Amino acid sequence: MSGAGSGYDLSVTTFSPEGRVFQVEYAGKAVDNGVPSVGVACKDGAILAVEKPEETKMMLPGSNRRIFTVAKHVGMAVPGKLPDGRQIVSRAQQECENYKRFYGNTIPTKVLSDRLANYCHAFSLYWHLRPLGSAALTASYDDNGPHIYLSETNGVSYRYYGIAVGKGRQGIKTELERLKLGNMTCREALKTVCKCLIKQRDDQGSKKFEIEMAWICDESDRQFVRVPEDVAKEAEDAAKREIEQEDEDSSDMES
Amino acid sequence: RRASSAVSSMQGGPDASGGPHTGTTIVAVAYDGGVVLGADSRVSTGAYVSNRASNKITNLCDNVFLCRSGSAAHTEAISDYVRFYTSQHVSETQQQPSVKSVASILYQMSYSNKGLMAAMIVAGYDPASGGKVFGSPIGGTLVEMPWAIEGSGSTYIWSYFDDEYKEGLSREETEELVLRGIAHAMARDGSSGGLIRLVTVDKDGATKRTVQGKDVPLILGDMPEPGTNAATVVW
Numbered sequence: 001m002s003g004a005g006s007g008y009d010l011s012v013t014t015f016s017p018e019g020r021v022f023q024v025e026y027a028g029k030a031v032d033n034g035v036p037s038v039g040v041a042c043k044d045g046a047i048l049a050v051e052k053p054e055e056t057k058m059m060l061p062g063s064n065r066r067i068f069t070v071a072k073h074v075g076m077a078v079p080g081k082l083p084d085g086r087q088i089v090s091r092a093q094q095e096c097e098n099y100k101r102f103y104g105n106t107i108p109t110k111v112l113s114d115r116l117a118n119y120c121h122a123f124s125l126y127w128h129l130r131p132l133g134s135a136a137l138t139a140s141y142d143d144n145g146p147h148i149y150l151s152e153t154n155g156v157s158y159r160y161y162g163i164a165v166g167k168g169r170q171g172i173k174t175e176l177e178r179l180k181l182g183n184m185t186c187r188e189a190l191k192t193v194c195k196c197l198i199k200q201r202d203d204q205g206s207k208k209f210e211i212e213m214a215w216i217c218d219e220s221d222r223q224f225v226r227v228p229e230d231v232a233k234e235a236e237d238a239a240k241r242e243i244e245q246e247d248e249d250s251s252d253m254e255s
Numbered sequence: 256r257r258a259s260s261a262v263s264s265m266q267g268g269p270d271a272s273g274g275p276h277t278g279t280t281i282v283a284v285a286y287d288g289g290v291v292l293g294a295d296s297r298v299s300t301g302a303y304v305s306n307r308a309s310n311k312i313t314n315l316c317d318n319v320f321l322c323r324s325g326s327a328a329h330t331e332a333i334s335d336y337v338r339f340y341t342s343q344h345v346s347e348t349q350q351q352p353s354v355k356s357v358a359s360i361l362y363q364m365s366y367s368n369k370g371l372m373a374a375m376i377v378a379g380y381d382p383a384s385g386g387k388v389f390g391s392p393i394g395g396t397l398v399e400m401p402w403a404i405e406g407s408g409s410t411y412i413w414s415y416f417d418d419e420y421k422e423g424l425s426r427e428e429t430e431e432l433v434l435r436g437i438a439h440a441m442a443r444d445g446s447s448g449g450l451i452r453l454v455t456v457d458k459d460g461a462t463k464r465t466v467q468g469k470d471v472p473l474i475l476g477d478m479p480e481p482g483t484n485a486a487t488v489v490w
Binding site for chain 2: 102104105108110111114143
């Protein structure tokens with residue numbers, strides 16, 4: 001199937017005449033078409049959330065983890081190709097450990113995300129490798145406050161107030177831009193994040209979804225942990241109720 | 256080079272490593288808001304003083320300094336490596352390093368190279384933790400302490416510091432404490448002498464001071480400097 005990159009997209013070591021490396025862009029598409037993932041930095045911490053569709057009824061819920069603890073003070077979600085993502089998580093864990101051993105201090109998040117970006121970028125320099133089809137959405141809370149970083153497959157890494165990747169990201173990003181995340185606590189933001197994820201779902205079908213949530217905040221003693229089940233359920237239920245309420249209000253207005 | 260021969264040389268006897276040897280007194284004391292580092296200036300090869308005005312306090316980066324004792328060659332090499340790695344660390348993090356990070360780098364060098372004869376003290380100031388002192392004796396231990404002393408002359412002043420150090424000293428009091436401590440060691444240790452160099456590091460940076468022979472505190476029993484009127488000296 002020939003696309004925009006005909007002929008120039010066969011190897012990662014080829015530039016197109018416009019200066020694009022198509023293989024790297026295609027790797028980015030693996031992330032863009034992946035599971036919706038959101039990261040927000042709030043007043044008292046940072047949250048990561050990933051919405052996963054149920055692949056099969058026979059799979060135990062919670063067994064296909066997408067969010068990993070990289071160090072006590074850092075966690076990561078890996079949208080896109082999960083096996084590629086696990087490679088990044090493993091590397092991140094090593095970076096954190098090595099930094100601590102050599103410098104005596106926990107790794108600053110900026111340093112970690114720069115190193116991961118360089119790691120992802122390295123895969124795009126050699127003919128015998130392919131770029132990783134996963135991004136690293138990092139959440140941390142250190143002396144400089146809560147951080148959300150996105151290290152992309154093409155090697156860039158930026159810090160965000162809030163960011164979404166994967167399916168439906170445009171809608172989620174629009175919602176996030178409306179919020180004053182800096183004034184919200186993590187608890188409050190959890191409900192909003194769930195709302196964003198639920199709203200962008202395809203409504204038809206009886207497909208079941210599971211929202212995996214993790215945070216690092218004052219409430220969790222500044223450790224990166226999964227959001228406790230009861231808190232997560234409460235946030236999801238509250239989000240669903242709000243969406244139903246909004247639907248009712250809008251249908252009232254129409255009639 | 257075995258650690259045992261290193262220790263015997265440290266006592267100020269004939270030099271076992273066959274090179275310039277900073278039989279020395281080095282001190283660092285932390286106070287609220289910074290640290291004071293002090294050292295004598297004598298470098299000896301056996302009984303010959305090869306340098307009577309050396310600088311044993313090396314700058315590792317803007318806010319962290321290193322006091323060196325043991326083999327001059329070993330400690331200079333280590334300090335060059337630590338400066339190199341620290342400078343790379345600053346490039347990566349884009350900010351001043353914590354004293355702990357620099358001390359950890361030194362620890363990696365020391366502990367991984369057991370043949371080295373280097374007893375050092377890392378001290379400095381960073382805004383997050385204030386003034387910090389890390390002792391790094393022979394063998395590569397790294398331990399954070401309120402004050403640290405090393406070198407052959409340090410054996411004579413443990414009790415002095417045990418008695419005189421207290422928390423809550425001011426900058427001037429700490430400088431005076433360090434000065435008098437080194438003066439005591441220089442009075443008794445043949446391998447320590449010359450000038451006293453002081454470096455104080457606080458949030459505004461590092462201030463260096465050199466205390467010449469005649470200004471070194473006179474310890475009871477010491478001979479006054481030549482040319483002083485003996486009648487004016489209180490014995």
